[in-house]
Amino acid sequence: MRAKDWSTHPLGPPETWTQSIKTAVSLCLNSRFPILLWLGPELRIVYNNAYIPFLGETKHPAMLGAPGREAWSEIWPAIGPMHDEVRAGRATWVEDLQFFFARRLPLEEVYVTFSYSPILAEDARTLEGVFCVCTETTERVLGERRLSTLRDLGLRVSEQRTVDAACRKAVEVLDANPLDIPFAAIYLLDEDGATARRTAGARLSDDPSTFPTVFPLSEHAAHQPWPLAAVARTQKAVEVRNLPSRGGIFTAPLWPDLVQTALILPLEMQSQSALAGFFIVGISPRRVLDADYRSFLDLVAGHIAGGVADARAFESERRRAEALADIDRAKTIFFSNVSHEFRTPLTLMISPLEELLAKPEGELPEDGRVLVTMAHRNSLRLLKLVNMLLDFSRIEAGRAQAAYEPTDLSRFTAELASNFGSLCERAGLRFDIACPPLPQPVYVDRDMWEKIVLNLLSNAIKYTFEGGITVRMAATTDGVALRVSDTGIGIPTADLPQIFKRFHRIEGQKGRSFEGSGIGLALVQELVHLHCGIITAESKVGRGTTFTVGLPFGTGLPAGGAGRGSTLPVPHLRASGRLRRGGAAMAAQR
Numbered sequence: 001m002r003a004k005d006w007s008t009h010p011l012g013p014p015e016t017w018t019q020s021i022k023t024a025v026s027l028c029l030n031s032r033f034p035i036l037l038w039l040g041p042e043l044r045i046v047y048n049n050a051y052i053p054f055l056g057e058t059k060h061p062a063m064l065g066a067p068g069r070e071a072w073s074e075i076w077p078a079i080g081p082m083h084d085e086v087r088a089g090r091a092t093w094v095e096d097l098q099f100f101f102a103r104r105l106p107l108e109e110v111y112v113t114f115s116y117s118p119i120l121a122e123d124a125r126t127l128e129g130v131f132c133v134c135t136e137t138t139e140r141v142l143g144e145r146r147l148s149t150l151r152d153l154g155l156r157v158s159e160q161r162t163v164d165a166a167c168r169k170a171v172e173v174l175d176a177n178p179l180d181i182p183f184a185a186i187y188l189l190d191e192d193g194a195t196a197r198r199t200a201g202a203r204l205s206d207d208p209s210t211f212p213t214v215f216p217l218s219e220h221a222a223h224q225p226w227p228l229a230a231v232a233r234t235q236k237a238v239e240v241r242n243l244p245s246r247g248g249i250f251t252a253p254l255w256p257d258l259v260q261t262a263l264i265l266p267l268e269m270q271s272q273s274a275l276a277g278f279f280i281v282g283i284s285p286r287r288v289l290d291a292d293y294r295s296f297l298d299l300v301a302g303h304i305a306g307g308v309a310d311a312r313a314f315e316s317e318r319r320r321a322e323a324l325a326d327i328d329r330a331k332t333i334f335f336s337n338v339s340h341e342f343r344t345p346l347t348l349m350i351s352p353l354e355e356l357l358a359k360p361e362g363e364l365p366e367d368g369r370v371l372v373t374m375a376h377r378n379s380l381r382l383l384k385l386v387n388m389l390l391d392f393s394r395i396e397a398g399r400a401q402a403a404y405e406p407t408d409l410s411r412f413t414a415e416l417a418s419n420f421g422s423l424c425e426r427a428g429l430r431f432d433i434a435c436p437p438l439p440q441p442v443y444v445d446r447d448m449w450e451k452i453v454l455n456l457l458s459n460a461i462k463y464t465f466e467g468g469i470t471v472r473m474a475a476t477t478d479g480v481a482l483r484v485s486d487t488g489i490g491i492p493t494a495d496l497p498q499i500f501k502r503f504h505r506i507e508g509q510k511g512r513s514f515e516g517s518g519i520g521l522a523l524v525q526e527l528v529h530l531h532c533g534i535i536t537a538e539s540k541v542g543r544g545t546t547f548t549v550g551l552p553f554g555t556g557l558p559a560g561g562a563g564r565g566s567t568l569p570v571p572h573l574r575a576s577g578r579l580r581r582g583g584a585a586m587a588a589q590r
């Protein structure tokens with residue numbers, strides 16, 4: 001202000017200015033806040049030091065004293081109407097208004113919050129100028145805009161299950177921010193690292209040669225303007241300038257300007273040294289690629305790489321789970337087939353043995369009878385195992401069909417259990433059955449319930465050498481609980497969670513007989529689950545074990561709750577291909 005020669009200026013020397021203008025100018029020059037004054041009928045400009053950054057090198061100091069409409073011609077369409085408002089006597093205020101200043105670029109995207117208030121003459125009516133306090137909010141507006149893109153990327157990319165979907169979602173998010181991302185393409189490298197494939201793209205040019213779907217890295221020279229091979233080699237971002245002269249013609253989404261610069265960022269996999277691919281992104285022609293813009297794009301690339309890595313991990317986990325399920329299915333089919341094949345010859349062996357045993361005394365030598373009895377007993381044992389395997393694989397394959405019938409479960413259970421009375425007596429064990437009447441019938445498949453009770457009881461006898469066994473049945477709030485307790489050898493705490501697993505047997509556990517396959521409890525658990533029930537075990541080594549089976553009364557099980565393959569309410573489930581009967585005699589063989 002002091003250095004300028006005002007003597008020939010249309011505003012005249014400052015000492016001739018009116019008192020109101022002098023006061024306003026003094027306020028402006030002494031303020032540390034950016035302030036601009038529009039003075040006189042031509043709205044000539046006076047500003048303070050704090051305002052200089054708005055102008056950049058091209059406008060300062062030429063703008064001092066210049067007529068407003070010319071000096072700020074590029075923003076006049078936006079601010080002209082505000083001057084009209086002030087002229088009409090109304091102060092105005094605007095927040096984060098978008099401007100395109102001729103500053104670091106011919107049209108630089110800038111955001112400003114400012115207020116216009118009238119400078120009135122001493123008569124308090126004549127308008128002598130406009131007092132404008134302003135602050136540039138570009139950094140905050142851009143920061144919020146970019147943060148929102150990054151937040152959306154974080155939310156939407158990481159939840160994708162396939163690599164393609166992750167890339168497509170990422171580009172969809174970037175598409176919503178055309179001001180920072182004029183165009184974007186994601187290329188992923190094949191496993192051999194020799195070919196990059198376009199996985200997703202936003203606002204790519206119409207010319208397919210600019211963004212080929214497949215990009216053999218060895219021939220990168222043929223694919224101007226993208227030096228992907230160089231990025232792959234150095235794993236560093238490359239800035240591609242003067243895009244239009246290199247054949248990359250991209251018009252900015254919201255303006256007629258051509259995009260001049262693009263950035264190719266490597267998509268790095270955190271856990272691996274190899275690259276996942278490349279992120280090619282256009283730089284807004286109205287923003288300088290400064291440190292903030294650059295770090296925003298680095299973060300975008302990081303999100304994309306993270307999304308790709310997550311999706312890849314998910315895909316490989318899914319493939320692994322599918323492979324395991326295949327193995328499991330194959331195992332189930334194998335068990336099922338083998339069990340079938342074993343059963344026929346076993347039955348054919350058992351009947352002649354039974355015929356032999358049925359012969360009157362004397363017809364079979366005594367030592368022969370002993371041997372045949374042994375062969376018969378072991379054949380039955382084998383048949384029982386084969387039958388259990390078959391039951392189990394049927395349930396696994398979802399082919400077990402249960403026929404749930406309303407049953408007086410206390411009575412039925414007591415009947416089943418009573419078959420074990422003589423066995424316990426011979427083994428010198430106490431045997432108590434406490435099954436009082438229940439308030440209502442329970443829906444069970446009777447064959448299945450029989451197998452549950454027989455398996456639990458035969459285990460109890462097998463692993464109890466002194467004391468006794470108790471079978472107790474009681475109503476609970478919404479169903480019934482069967483408790484089979486013994487005073488046997490017990491199960492070590494570490495093994496308790498394992499005992500319901502298929503083929504799990506406790507090492508070194510001594511039972512009444514060595515036979516056993518570890519499938520009994522696994523089958524019991526599956527059968528209980530088919531009834532929407534639960535089974536638990538409590539045990540103390542040397543003190544005994546209690547198995548508790550809880551069942552709902554089951555007037556109608558929830559859809560799908562009746563185990564694999566059954567979806568109808570219990571009463572409607574009728575038998576078709578029912579499980580084979582286990583048989584008390586067979587269970588007692590244990």
Ligand code: ADP
Pocket residue numbers: 459460463486488489490491499504505506509515516517518519520521522545
């Ligand atoms: P197994 O054919 O071996 O009896 P199960 O699946 O019926 O197979 O039982 C699995 C294991 O759980 C058994 O090997 C045994 O070690 C243990 N177990 C089951 N019931 C009892 C019990 N009442 N007391 C002690 N251990 C038991």
